[in-house]
Amino acid sequence: MFPRAARxxxxxxAGLVTxxxxxxxxxxxxxxxxxxSFTYLGPPVFLAVTWVSRWIARLERWRAGWVLRRVxxxxxxxxxxxxxxxxxxxxxxxxxxWRDLAWLLAGFPVGxxxxxxxxxxxxxxxxxxxxxxxxxxxxxxxxxxVADWLFNTVGGRFTMSLAGLVALWxxxxxxxxxxxxxxxxxxxxxxxxxxxxxxxxxSALRETRLRVVDAQAAELQRIERDLHDGAQARIVAxxxxxxxxxxxxxxxxxxxxxxxxxxxxxxxxxDDALAELRRLVRGIYPPILTDRGLVAALTALAGDAPxxxxxxxxxxGELPAAVESAAYFVVAEALANTVKHAAADECVVTxxxxxxxxxxxxxxxxxxxxxxxxxxxDGLRRRVEALDGTMEVTSPPGGPTTVRAEFPCAS
Amino acid sequence: xxxxxAEDLLLLRDGLVRMxxxxxxxxxxxxxxxxxxxxxxxxxxxxxxxxDVRLPPGFRDxxxxxxxxxxxxxxxxxxxxxxxxxxxxxxxxLLADGNGAIGYLLKDRVTALDEFLDALERVAAGGTAxxxxxxxxxxxxxxxxxxxxxxxxxxREVLALVAQGLSNSAICAELVLAPxxxxxxxxxxxxxxxxxxxxxxxxxxxxxxxxxxx
Numbered sequence: 001m002f003p004r005a006a007r008x009x010x011x012x013x014a015g016l017v018t019x020x021x022x023x024x025x026x027x028x029x030x031x032x033x034x035x036x037s038f039t040y041l042g043p044p045v046f047l048a049v050t051w052v053s054r055w056i057a058r059l060e061r062w063r064a065g066w067v068l069r070r071v072x073x074x075x076x077x078x079x080x081x082x083x084x085x086x087x088x089x090x091x092x093x094x095x096x097x098w099r100d101l102a103w104l105l106a107g108f109p110v111g112x113x114x115x116x117x118x119x120x121x122x123x124x125x126x127x128x129x130x131x132x133x134x135x136x137x138x139x140x141x142x143x144x145x146v147a148d149w150l151f152n153t154v155g156g157r158f159t160m161s162l163a164g165l166v167a168l169w170x171x172x173x174x175x176x177x178x179x180x181x182x183x184x185x186x187x188x189x190x191x192x193x194x195x196x197x198x199x200x201x202x203s204a205l206r207e208t209r210l211r212v213v214d215a216q217a218a219e220l221q222r223i224e225r226d227l228h229d230g231a232q233a234r235i236v237a238x239x240x241x242x243x244x245x246x247x248x249x250x251x252x253x254x255x256x257x258x259x260x261x262x263x264x265x266x267x268x269x270x271d272d273a274l275a276e277l278r279r280l281v282r283g284i285y286p287p288i289l290t291d292r293g294l295v296a297a298l299t300a301l302a303g304d305a306p307x308x309x310x311x312x313x314x315x316x317g318e319l320p321a322a323v324e325s326a327a328y329f330v331v332a333e334a335l336a337n338t339v340k341h342a343a344a345d346e347c348v349v350t351x352x353x354x355x356x357x358x359x360x361x362x363x364x365x366x367x368x369x370x371x372x373x374x375x376x377x378d379g380l381r382r383r384v385e386a387l388d389g390t391m392e393v394t395s396p397p398g399g400p401t402t403v404r405a406e407f408p409c410a411s
Numbered sequence: 412x413x414x415x416x417a418e419d420l421l422l423l424r425d426g427l428v429r430m431x432x433x434x435x436x437x438x439x440x441x442x443x444x445x446x447x448x449x450x451x452x453x454x455x456x457x458x459x460x461x462x463d464v465r466l467p468p469g470f471r472d473x474x475x476x477x478x479x480x481x482x483x484x485x486x487x488x489x490x491x492x493x494x495x496x497x498x499x500x501x502x503x504x505l506l507a508d509g510n511g512a513i514g515y516l517l518k519d520r521v522t523a524l525d526e527f528l529d530a531l532e533r534v535a536a537g538g539t540a541x542x543x544x545x546x547x548x549x550x551x552x553x554x555x556x557x558x559x560x561x562x563x564x565x566x567r568e569v570l571a572l573v574a575q576g577l578s579n580s581a582i583c584a585e586l587v588l589a590p591x592x593x594x595x596x597x598x599x600x601x602x603x604x605x606x607x608x609x610x611x612x613x614x615x616x617x618x619x620x621x622x623x624x625x
Contacts, residue, residue: 228465232495232518233420239522240426244433247524267522274519278496287496291464291471300500306554 008179019111075192342366368399
């Protein structure tokens with residue numbers, strides 16, 4: 001109880017100093033910024049003032065956290081923008097800036113009331129507790145009879161001391177409570193507001209999801225490689241051994257031996273297994289994507305289609321594997337649908353990257369009327385959305401059909 | 412035949428060496444990466460190089476690139492590319508120089524020993540060996556071609572074999588047909604596709620592939 005009360009008292013005393021100081025700072029700087037806001041000095045002064053204010057707020061956060069026994073984290077989002085005006089606007093839009101200001105202003109009255117209550121309670125308690133030690137030195141004439149007995153007789157002073165002892169715990173509790181009231185109000189304003197907390201959660205979720213998706217893509221590539229170096233190679237090797245065995249059977253004049261039919265059928269079964277594996281690998285992660293990258297893979301897709309497909313692509317730079325494969329499958333599915341349903345003669349695939357967005361479009365000159373919620377497209381949409389991308393299909397009756405997808409691809 | 416092998420997986424490299432040695436060929440070098448392949452081919456000048464598409468250091472299409480680079484330095488060097496999967500694009504790149512002596516097969520094909528050995532001979536002799544899967548992809552992109560749709564089912568079968576690089580006699584054996592009827596089919600195909608009649612198998616293969624790939 002004692003350390004907590006001591007902390008509370010220190011907190012309240014400090015609040016009596018910081019409260020007025022912050023208040024004066026906040027009022028003066030707000031006035032100054034208001035006056036300068038239409039001049040070129042506005043943004044730099046505002047940014048500098050906010051920088052200082054944030055440090056004061058940090059100090060206040062620490063002071064409140066010290067009493068509340070928890071860490072109060074900074075709520076600010078990143079300051080964006082390349083020039084001072086843009087950075088200023090970004091700081092103005094930050095709710096934390098205004099919540100800070102609110103506390104810098106409110107801290108004064110709140111600190112004053114709580115500080116006075118706490119300090120007075122503490123001082124009175126100390127005085128009463130130590131009454132026998134000092135009251136004799138202070139003459140108190142003309143008091144009511146009861147008070148006169150309490151103040152001016154030794155027995156009365158010790159009775160006061162006893163009363164002080166009885167009131168000690170409630171008073172310590174009171175001091176701690178007012179300190180907590182002050183700190184809680186401060187924490188309410190200085191802590192991340194609901195919006196900032198949501199924003200932090202969203203960015204944390206986005207980051208973890210991105211990591212999961214990346215890990216998944218890396219895993220798929222690893223599986224593809226493992227199948228290539230492992231299972232596929234082993235099956236081919238087994239097939240070679242069977243082929244040699246078959247040759248030896250023939251050389252030994254056993255061409256008609258029933259065992260040879262078994263060897264041949266085993267070999268055919270291995271061929272089927274390889275074909276099956278190849279289909280699987282293509283569905284997991286198309287090898288040409290690993291070999292040549294997205295643009296070459298799309299060009300190959302275009303070349304394999306039985307209609308004219310023009311690929312317009314700019315230099316895409318490094319792309320996350322997950323984005324590459326999703327983009328590939330979107331185009332593959334769109335082309336397959338065009339071939340199957342659209343009765344189109346030509347199809348244009350455009351892939352562009354502007355900054356951190358990869359945009360692709362597949363547009364045919366067919367008859368349209370595609371069902372955007374068809375199972376193939378729907379599966380792709382989910383895949384695209386897992387990467388925070390968007391996909392839309394427009395296909396009015398009479399055409400043309402356009403499939404558009406966008407992926408964020410910060411690398 | 413004197414053969415150079417480039418295959419990074421020990422299991423397959425040893426298997427290939429054993430298989431080729433057993434069938435009377437000589438493996439003059441068996442390497443496991445692309446730079447060594449180029450060196451070995453230019454040093455040994457083999458009758459044939461068998462190259463895996465995926466090779467160290469990058470495990471992408473180094474084998475293919477090395478093969479193309481070898482061909483730039485020695486345009487007639489016969490090369491057979493083996494791969495776990497085939498891409499029409501790669502076949503196009505390999506055929507681009509028009510010199511023949513090129514093969515592009517799935518690794519699976521090595522298990523059909525006689526056909527595989529036949530493909531080796533063809534490539535070494537300056538011919539072509541295209542995987543049926545490549546031909547399937549070529550057909551897929553030509554499903555709307557007016558001329559090809561006029562071919563009968565049998566003619567399409569023959570066309571696929573011609574495109575793979577098979578000689579007339581090999582086609583006869585494969586389809587169990589008499590030589591005159593194969594010749595008849597082929598001349599029908601060439602007429603329908605508006606291709607010049609060619610008595611030379613290599614030139615015929617190239618014309619057919621060029622047609623399917625246009």
